[in-house]
Amino acid sequence: MARSTIRDISRVTGFSVFTVSRALGGGDGVSEQSREQILKAARELGYVVNRAAQELRRAKRDSVAVITASTSNSYYLDLMDGIQQALDPSEWTVVIGDVAVDGAYEARLEARMIQRLIESRTAGVISALTLQPEHTELLAKWDIPVVFVDSSPPPEAAHFPSVTTNNHEASLMVGQHLAEHGYKDWLFLVYPSKWSSRFGRESGLREAALHHGANLVVLETANDAASARETLARHLDGREAPPHVLIAGNNPLLLGAMELLRERAIRIPADMAVVAYDEFAWSTLTDPPITVLNEQSAEIGRRAAMMLREIIERQEAAERKGKPPSPVYLPEHHQQVPARLMLRGSCGCALHGGGRNGSFQAA
Template identity: 30%
Template sequence: MPTMADVARGAGVSVATVSHVLNGTRPVLAHTRQAVLDAVEELGYTHNTLARSLVTSRTRSIGLAVSAISNPYFTEILQGVEAAALQHGYGLLIADPHDDPAHERKVVQLLHERRVDGMIVAPSADPRELLAYLARHAVPTVLLDRVIDDLGDNAPRFDQVCAENTGPTARLVAHLAGLGHRRIGLVAGLTGLSTTSERVTGYRQGLAAAGLPLDDALVVPGNSESAGAGRATAALMALDAPPTALVTANNAMTIGALRALREHGLSVPDDIALCCFDDFAWADLFSPRLTAVAQPGREIGAEAVRVLLERLATPDRAPRTVRLPCAFVHRTSCGCQEEDGRAAAAVRARPGQSGQSDQSEYPEEGTSRDRRRR
């Protein structure tokens, strides 16, 4: 079996240089690095990770704990984490906490017992046990997607990476209000998650900016999953004055809301307009095509790795929160025409409702026509 010394002879460098290339412990000139990698490939050398970890106390592995890995959004995050980790010579161990605080604590402990160098975790709605464990064992950790802002003055602080939630949700509401809607419903996420509270805040800000009153009956929790969103949508449609437009707060709830609307014999956008938070691969294939806020999933995953590696390199620096911007993807489920993004028709008022649209325009970037030109 070839050794590190064999690789060094093959590449014409020292054993120390081979070690720096394979372990990432010191910058190496590009041509020297490539010579080492070529020698590794030619000789079939396999690095002894276990032996290295005994010497360095590092395994060059990252633990990733995210729920609903099958969700397209978290799948994109996973792809971003994996690519960035591999680029920096790190392996990935993955666990699904199932958004259950007790299970979350167990899987994080299992990852820790496997001696990962650090963790990237999307916390549950009640992460107190999780955070206490991570703080007690001083595990370098980046919290992903869901931020923790208020755990008390003496609570441990962690690096955090997430998307903007408040402003993009406000924009969806403003867009629907600009099309003439006066009763805009929100299918909200799981209570206790920061993403839920921030998107509800954005919904309220959007109403306020449009001069519309807040009606608490128009905000119904969908619990961040399809079935819950179906029940929430049915409850909204059963109101004496149901909404003429809906905002759904994640991609799974969008599916549930669409299913419920179909079961109620309602057509989108002819009977009710819909905008959603979370774009996904097949949103463009629906009829109508879904107007959405797109989160930068892969970039969030890659940024989480970068922040974690910075934490490993400088353990004493102050924790920070990084928020990445989202994109407004303008399609047709909001009631806009495919050709120019303007309102296709007046809002349909139901019996006993006022609020017919004046068909005033609400200019938006990235309309369908704009995308074709680009």
């Protein structure tokens, strides 16, 4: 696929090559309206300044970028640990970029980050968020491989590598366990659908609820603790009694929910059981300890980093032979890591003789 040039931008916008060059370089003599028109055309054409292209060809490919979506989620701590384990820090530089600061996804931030990654000669990307299709296409145009973790690749790039969890099957396992406790009223507090892992989690819980004759309410909130607390408060205010069980979609939502339950003196699990997605360091230190669906994010990170490194090394080998350095994606670059349900007191297991604590694994 041909890469865009200044002349292409000049042709599309009608401005001279000189004016386009000044606008892209931040020079004087170009009105703000003209500059914005030129920059917009450059973005749409996938243009990256020539000096970056020259450096990209000359530089050693030794940096990897990890795109996260709210670093307040403990999931990313274990993910990064797995990535660092797989990449020798003396050989590889790992850069982290968050496109959902405080849980609020920002499309312009994603666009700016992708542009900077190309300009900074990034060798590859591990993304925990389904990127905008145009950004996946732009990275492909510049031969920068992408491995998706947690979230899936966009439909237009379904062949891109991914290391994920089978969230549907894992949620069926959660639902099965809730049914064993006899819970019939389930509340799922969940983040927006921008995070694609939501779909599998919700569909699995819906299927489990239908199968076991339970009532499931899906309550969407912004992806941060404060919003989760406020959303849950409004919902509980409209009910006569709490649901039998609260299922928190991730760590930030769990934190917001726990703050509210403590404030309202709602006892766990006596008044309402609690289950959450994603393991975190202090899950066994609460009273009672929290039952979680552990995605094993460290293993996901380790596999993703090894996969990306292998793809980059194959690119370098192709370049040495004078061949195009386009990344080659293989069927084995689609992997799923089994999830484990870690049974602890918050789901009510401790009330059944203590012998129910343990773990179960989903394929």
